[in-house]
Amino acid sequence: MSKKLEYIVPKAVRLNLLAESSQAVSILREDQNHALVSGNKWWKLKYNLEAAAAAGCDTLLTFGGAYSNHLYATAAAARELNIKSIGIVRGERTLPLNPTLSFAERQGMRLVYIDREQYRHKADEGFIKSLKDQFGEFFLIPEGGTNELAIKGVEEWGLILARNHDFDYLILPVGTGGTIAGLINALPQKKIIGFSSLKGGSFLNRDIEPWLKNNLRNWRVETSFHFGGYGKVNGQLIDFITHFELQHEVPLDPIYTGKMMFGLIELLKSGAFEGNSKILALHTGGLQGRSGFNF
Numbered sequence: 001m002s003k004k005l006e007y008i009v010p011k012a013v014r015l016n017l018l019a020e021s022s023q024a025v026s027i028l029r030e031d032q033n034h035a036l037v038s039g040n041k042w043w044k045l046k047y048n049l050e051a052a053a054a055a056g057c058d059t060l061l062t063f064g065g066a067y068s069n070h071l072y073a074t075a076a077a078a079r080e081l082n083i084k085s086i087g088i089v090r091g092e093r094t095l096p097l098n099p100t101l102s103f104a105e106r107q108g109m110r111l112v113y114i115d116r117e118q119y120r121h122k123a124d125e126g127f128i129k130s131l132k133d134q135f136g137e138f139f140l141i142p143e144g145g146t147n148e149l150a151i152k153g154v155e156e157w158g159l160i161l162a163r164n165h166d167f168d169y170l171i172l173p174v175g176t177g178g179t180i181a182g183l184i185n186a187l188p189q190k191k192i193i194g195f196s197s198l199k200g201g202s203f204l205n206r207d208i209e210p211w212l213k214n215n216l217r218n219w220r221v222e223t224s225f226h227f228g229g230y231g232k233v234n235g236q237l238i239d240f241i242t243h244f245e246l247q248h249e250v251p252l253d254p255i256y257t258g259k260m261m262f263g264l265i266e267l268l269k270s271g272a273f274e275g276n277s278k279i280l281a282l283h284t285g286g287l288q289g290r291s292g293f294n295f
């Protein structure tokens with residue numbers, strides 16, 4: 001397997017968020033970098049896919065919840081590269097399958113359901129061995145896709161961002177923290193602000209710091225725009241996303257990019273940025289997740 005995932009160079013779009021502000025805000029449509037393996041997941045998978053190929057491994061195995069963008073992207077990547085994929089899904093199989101899982105199955109991903117208790121042991125050696133006994137050899141990608149090879153891919157992305165765009169601040173949504181960690185490593189000269197899509201802030205720093213290669217504090221994670229926690233939305237957020245799309249012609253997802261953009265506008269209003277700052281927000285993808293919320 002020497003084939004590589006297709007990559008479409010995405011465009012940055014200038015946004016007019018607040019009439020009276022002196023900051024220049026753009027959003028990079030990284031969600032358009034690939035039809036199916038989009039956003040940050042493309043970069044997180046890149047070197048994992050190369051490593052699997054180099055190891056002569058023709059099966060990927062990974063983990064996710066029923067709405068996981070990572071499962072969706074892994075299934076599509078495996079299909080494009082003509083290798084097999086197994087998705088270990090947290091929870092019970094419920095029919096009809098939701099749009100994420102039915103997509104994954106259509107890509108040829110074999111879905112295996114495990115209960116929440118077993119799922120908690122997903123990284124244990126014994127559990128991985130039992131999966132190998134069951135399914136044969138595979139290349140393991142952890143939940144959310146965050147591992148050393150994912151960070152390497154995101155670091156490469158960061159260097160490309162610095163080369164192609166002029167910005168002081170880089171803004172992005174945060175889940176497992178892998179993406180922001182890679183960007184922090186690649187961009188010590190920039191200011192980086194992550195917006196957590198999960199409730200509870202301190203564990204995020206714990207998830208990010210182990211991946212960092214420098215101890216600069218040129219970054220922080222905003223933790224007050226999670227709307228109740230991971231996967232939680234309310235009417236205010238849905239209204240915001242709907243209006244944002246009408247006004248700026250940029251669709252956002254309710255799990256990550258919608259919360260980031262809501263939070264970014266709040267920060268702009270509160271005067272958190274110096275005058276004339278250049279702000280680049282990353283559209284990390286996730287639009288497939290909208291179908292799970294019926295919009």
Ligand SMILES: *Cc1c(COP(=O)(O)O)cnc(C)c1O
Binds near residue numbers: 040070179253
């Ligand atoms: C997975 C995902 C994230 C979070 O990335 P992490 O590396 O887990 O922090 C952000 N945005 C979108 C759209 C995602 O799918």
